[in-house]
Amino acid sequence: MARLTFLEAIQSAQFEEMKRDDKVFIMGEDIVCNVFGTTTNFVENFGLERVRDTPISENGFVGAGAGAAMVGMRPIVDVTLSSFLYPAMDQIVSIIAKSRYIYGGQARLPLVVRSCMFYGNSNAAQHSDRPYPMLMGVPGLKIIVPSGPRDMKGMLKAAIRDEDPVFCFEDATLWSGKEEVPDDPDFVVPIGKAEVKREGTDVSIFAIGGAVPMAMAAAKILAQDGISAEVVDPRTLSPLDRDAILKSARKTGRVVAVDPAHRTCSAASEIAAIVVEDAFDALRAPVVRVTTPDTHMPFSPVIEKALYPNKDRIIAAVRKVVGAPVPA
Amino acid sequence: MTAKANDRSLESYRRMLRIRHFEDRAEAMHAAGEIPGSLHTYAGQEASGVGACMALRDEDYMVGTHRSHGHPIAKGAALRPLMAELLAKATGICKGKGGSMHLSDFKVGSLGETSIVGSGLPVAVGAALGSKLQGNDRVSLCFFGDGASNEGAFHEACNLAAVWKLPVIFLCENNGYAVSTPASAMVSVKDVAERAKAYSMPSAIVDGQDVEAVFEAVTEAVTRARTGGGPTFVETKTYRYADHAVNMGRILLDRGGEVDEWRQRDPITLYRRRLIESGVPEATLDDLENEVVAEVEDAITFGRESPYPTQEEAFDDVLSERLPIPAFLTA
Numbered sequence: 001m002a003r004l005t006f007l008e009a010i011q012s013a014q015f016e017e018m019k020r021d022d023k024v025f026i027m028g029e030d031i032v033c034n035v036f037g038t039t040t041n042f043v044e045n046f047g048l049e050r051v052r053d054t055p056i057s058e059n060g061f062v063g064a065g066a067g068a069a070m071v072g073m074r075p076i077v078d079v080t081l082s083s084f085l086y087p088a089m090d091q092i093v094s095i096i097a098k099s100r101y102i103y104g105g106q107a108r109l110p111l112v113v114r115s116c117m118f119y120g121n122s123n124a125a126q127h128s129d130r131p132y133p134m135l136m137g138v139p140g141l142k143i144i145v146p147s148g149p150r151d152m153k154g155m156l157k158a159a160i161r162d163e164d165p166v167f168c169f170e171d172a173t174l175w176s177g178k179e180e181v182p183d184d185p186d187f188v189v190p191i192g193k194a195e196v197k198r199e200g201t202d203v204s205i206f207a208i209g210g211a212v213p214m215a216m217a218a219a220k221i222l223a224q225d226g227i228s229a230e231v232v233d234p235r236t237l238s239p240l241d242r243d244a245i246l247k248s249a250r251k252t253g254r255v256v257a258v259d260p261a262h263r264t265c266s267a268a269s270e271i272a273a274i275v276v277e278d279a280f281d282a283l284r285a286p287v288v289r290v291t292t293p294d295t296h297m298p299f300s301p302v303i304e305k306a307l308y309p310n311k312d313r314i315i316a317a318v319r320k321v322v323g324a325p326v327p328a
Numbered sequence: 329m330t331a332k333a334n335d336r337s338l339e340s341y342r343r344m345l346r347i348r349h350f351e352d353r354a355e356a357m358h359a360a361g362e363i364p365g366s367l368h369t370y371a372g373q374e375a376s377g378v379g380a381c382m383a384l385r386d387e388d389y390m391v392g393t394h395r396s397h398g399h400p401i402a403k404g405a406a407l408r409p410l411m412a413e414l415l416a417k418a419t420g421i422c423k424g425k426g427g428s429m430h431l432s433d434f435k436v437g438s439l440g441e442t443s444i445v446g447s448g449l450p451v452a453v454g455a456a457l458g459s460k461l462q463g464n465d466r467v468s469l470c471f472f473g474d475g476a477s478n479e480g481a482f483h484e485a486c487n488l489a490a491v492w493k494l495p496v497i498f499l500c501e502n503n504g505y506a507v508s509t510p511a512s513a514m515v516s517v518k519d520v521a522e523r524a525k526a527y528s529m530p531s532a533i534v535d536g537q538d539v540e541a542v543f544e545a546v547t548e549a550v551t552r553a554r555t556g557g558g559p560t561f562v563e564t565k566t567y568r569y570a571d572h573a574v575n576m577g578r579i580l581l582d583r584g585g586e587v588d589e590w591r592q593r594d595p596i597t598l599y600r601r602r603l604i605e606s607g608v609p610e611a612t613l614d615d616l617e618n619e620v621v622a623e624v625e626d627a628i629t630f631g632r633e634s635p636y637p638t639q640e641e642a643f644d645d646v647l648s649e650r651l652p653i654p655a656f657l658t659a
Binding site for chain 1: 389391420421422423424425426430432433434439440442444447449450451452453454455456457458459460461462466468480481484485487488491644645646647648651
């Protein structure tokens with residue numbers, strides 16, 4: 001075990017997989033200068049062929065990742081900020097997601113596209129996106145949003161070894177958090193499996209990415225009031241672990257879905273829909289979503305901060321579904 | 329002509345004929361309602377695709393476009409799975425999930441025929457990067473049209489291939505039109521190849537109706553790519569006889585007498601004449617053509633007799649594991 005930050009977990013996962021398999025390489029903008037600290041010592045260990053700076057050409061190098069994957073490589077494409085995925089949407093949707101399908105299984109695309117969600121720090125609307133819901137509507141992609149260093153390392157390693165394209169969304173609000181992470185080079189966290197982060201009986205809080213630690217903090221406070229909250233982290237958004245979602249919803253009968261993404265068609269919306277469609281009979285209260293409203297993210301911190309989900313909003317939502325009075 | 333050159337020449341002629349007969353029959357079958365969807369035919373451009381592919385090895389990579397029928401045939405693909413695909417059958421090269429715009433046979437080095445204009449270029453660059461990282465000498469050839477040269481993907485791919493000195497051949501098949509719009513009105517340069525200069529890339533402009541000229545230009549580009557000299561841009565001036573696509577709304581174009589003029593320089597007729605002049609007996613060429621006709625008919629029979637995909641197969645190959653089949657389809 002080693003105590004790692006979220007960013008160190010990324011570095012460690014990439015380093016171990018590049019050591020293990022020479023088909024793995026990494027490319028993206030400002031990789032060589034180690035802009036966020038996820039490629040520390042990479043150039044020294046792997047050289048500039050496998051640690052590759054790209055021009056600012058997201059559509060070009062994301063597509064090149066697809067081409068390299070088709071001929072037997074396992075690229076890690078680092079798109080820096082998830083807002084930079086938009087110029088590459090053509091390659092993501094038309095090539096990466098669809099090539100295996102339209103060619104009847106002839107194409108294989110084992111690549112990982114990483115990007116961080118850099119929100120909450122006055123970077124204005126074009127640098128503060130949480131865009132995974134857009135890709136949830138695209139068949140053919142796997143989507144992971146790890147919520148801590150342990151999952152980050154284990155899921156990224158699983159993603160690099162996966163046969164399918166995996167989009168890894170890294171919540172920058174989690175960057176500095178530390179956690180014990182296994183040293184075993186074959187430690188992986190399977191894609192497609194949710195995890196119950198805290199057991200509870202009165203309400204299920206489904207939380208995504210940076211909302212998980214908030215939900216854990218909320219659960220602790222609610223426990224003091226005698227409310228037992230279960231916190232479930234789906235971890236993978238495509239494919240969603242429906243069984244785990246329904247199991248927890250049936251167990252508690254009350255659901256709060258917390259998601260830093262915009263409200264409309266968020267991952268929280270999909271979770272709510274699954275619960276309402278397939279566990280309606282077990283529900284004892286309407287499902288409540290705690291999300292970011294459908295406005296852009298403003299620059300001024302005075303008006304930005306309050307828009308995202310936070311501990312207090314989660315507590316208020318839980319009190320609402322359990323019927324407890326909400327303090328004024 | 330040397331014996332070896334003669335082998336290549338006859339194979340070039342054979343592949344061009346395969347494309348032409350395949351397209352003629354496909355058009356007729358489409359008109360008869362046997363082929364669903366739209367049809368993007370390659371007739372008129374045969375020398376461009378075949379000349380380029382004859383300069384490649386079997387294991388070299390190739391990426392193409394929505395006008396996808398000619399490229400795999402040019403690279404040597406078997407006809408049966410291609411025709412079965414047009415007929416939407418399970419035995420099709422894409423198992424009935426691609427159709428006319430996606431005839432891509434990975435067995436002959438294809439990495440896709442993609443129908444979003446320009447989107448194949450970054451893929452070809454990535455395949456070339458794969459060759460470089462794996463230390464092999466496979467090159468990557470990308471077909472695209474005059475229209476694609478206005479896409480951002482084109483420019484990004486050219487720059488990437490140039491700065492990384494990758495073994496890519498950018499093969500622009502300039503057939504004069506992007507759907508309904510003439511290149512003269514939509515492309516800022518007279519020759520698309522002028523754009524190669526912006527990426528410090530050597531370029532060549534060739535008569536796309538002359539299979540030997542295309543072969544020679546692409547051979548030079550392939551040699552450069554294979555020996556570490558980086559990418560080359562080759563523009564073939566060519567022409568498609570049919571409209572952009574059959575059954576795609578009102579995009580019929582009045583091209584005046586242009587089609588007839590280009591038919592005067594039909595690539596197959598020109599090459600046949602040349603082969604005869606070089607001493608190949610006409611009977612040899614006739615026999616070869618008869619074989620091709622039989623081959624195309626065999627592919628049609630195969631396609632017609634093949635089964636359609638089952639409903640469950642709509643859920644295969646989205647990911648590496650089959651997706652769950654929704655209840656409304658299994659009830």
